[in-house]
Amino acid sequence: MDWLIEHNLVTPLCVMIATMATLLGGTLYLVHAERKISAYMQDRIGPNRLGWGGMFQPMADGLKIFLKEDIIPKHVDKVFFVMAPGIAAGTALVALAVVPLGPAMPPPAPVAIAAPPGDVRRADAEAAALKQLEAEHAAWRARPQIMIAPGIDIGILFTFAVSSLAVYGVILGGWSSNNKYSLLGSLRSSAQIISYEIPLATAVLGVILFAGSLNLETVVASQVGPGGIGWHVVFQPLTFLMFLIAVFAECNRLPFDLPEAEQELVGGYHTEYSSVKFVFYYLGEYIHMVTTSLLMVVLFFGGWHFPGLSNLGGEGTVANYVIRMAIMGGKVGAFIIFFMLIRWTIPRFRFDQLMGLAWQTLIPLSLVNLVLVMVVRQFEWSPWVLPPAQIGLLLAVAALRLRKPTVPDVIRTGKHPALIEV
Numbered sequence: 001m002d003w004l005i006e007h008n009l010v011t012p013l014c015v016m017i018a019t020m021a022t023l024l025g026g027t028l029y030l031v032h033a034e035r036k037i038s039a040y041m042q043d044r045i046g047p048n049r050l051g052w053g054g055m056f057q058p059m060a061d062g063l064k065i066f067l068k069e070d071i072i073p074k075h076v077d078k079v080f081f082v083m084a085p086g087i088a089a090g091t092a093l094v095a096l097a098v099v100p101l102g103p104a105m106p107p108p109a110p111v112a113i114a115a116p117p118g119d120v121r122r123a124d125a126e127a128a129a130l131k132q133l134e135a136e137h138a139a140w141r142a143r144p145q146i147m148i149a150p151g152i153d154i155g156i157l158f159t160f161a162v163s164s165l166a167v168y169g170v171i172l173g174g175w176s177s178n179n180k181y182s183l184l185g186s187l188r189s190s191a192q193i194i195s196y197e198i199p200l201a202t203a204v205l206g207v208i209l210f211a212g213s214l215n216l217e218t219v220v221a222s223q224v225g226p227g228g229i230g231w232h233v234v235f236q237p238l239t240f241l242m243f244l245i246a247v248f249a250e251c252n253r254l255p256f257d258l259p260e261a262e263q264e265l266v267g268g269y270h271t272e273y274s275s276v277k278f279v280f281y282y283l284g285e286y287i288h289m290v291t292t293s294l295l296m297v298v299l300f301f302g303g304w305h306f307p308g309l310s311n312l313g314g315e316g317t318v319a320n321y322v323i324r325m326a327i328m329g330g331k332v333g334a335f336i337i338f339f340m341l342i343r344w345t346i347p348r349f350r351f352d353q354l355m356g357l358a359w360q361t362l363i364p365l366s367l368v369n370l371v372l373v374m375v376v377r378q379f380e381w382s383p384w385v386l387p388p389a390q391i392g393l394l395l396a397v398a399a400l401r402l403r404k405p406t407v408p409d410v411i412r413t414g415k416h417p418a419l420i421e422v
Helices: 002-006 010-041 057-067 078-098 122-142 155-164 166-176 180-211 216-224 237-250 275-300 318-343 351-378 383-402 409-413
Strands: none
Touching: 010 057, 010 078, 010 275, 010 318, 057 275, 078 155, 078 166, 078 275, 155 166, 155 180, 155 216, 155 275, 166 180, 166 275, 180 216, 180 237, 180 275, 180 351, 216 275, 237 275, 237 351, 237 383, 275 318, 351 383
């Protein structure tokens, strides 16, 4: 226990245990919430038999899943078949490690040394700077940080790198099933995730240029801390829209759930899975949905900040921590509900439409938007220049995309132009 206290591991360990317990148990209730929301959207009642409003239904479903027979078909590659669901769920859990789950302060910035190199006072200045830095770090470590691994300077890069590995679970599951529908689903998933990671990362670069760091706690502080410019969604609405669309594709959620399109692929990459292994795939999908909701809150909506509420109770008090965690939980919950509402609002895209949206619209748009943000930062213009510029850029691209293309004669008539009678 002394070793944990000495290395400041007590708070991260408690946060990790609480996060794991909440996610593993809360996923069942996320499924229940999605069933109730889908029932509301379709004018049905939904699950209502067990408990008030069907609140015990997730427990019954969880028990039933573990009692189901775990079938492994003879024709599968058993090693990769068993490994794939664990990769899908494991990568989703690891990606949460560096994402703030509540109030978390950025690590102290480097301290400047007062004396220039070669000055006789250089040694004393270095000692004073080191002492100041150690004092700031001690104060930072003494304050609870509501996240598993605080102070990671490449936080957003780590999250994207680990979450992108989830595609290996999908590919291995489809390939090892030795089923043509599963294989087609896994190939669709690999093409989809690789394509949408480009606009996803490019959109985030616009936020990073304003925050000046890849550390997610610093990104929150750049919006709401001393000298903060405000929520990034206000100044970069187009950036947020591109990030939101790419997140839906990354999570395989409707209208981008082509890897498991049941009308075309039976069940997609998880056709051959049953019992607990099937649940691991769903667990990975819902945890990925929670992670991306947290990222949207942290990157664009100020994390734990809300005007008039986030400073109640006094800075650093238990009441203030509870209020800020409730604010962040409310924002994440709103995004999860939005995910579920979209599922029953927009029909599924065709695969060519899905890929065309990424390569013909989002990627060029994200690159032009990145150049626009770079220009604003380089010339130190006001961030209020960005909203009208981004809206104008979006309208220009929409006009280009909606322009009616000229249909070639060979497509319109089915004949080569030389064979068409005048």
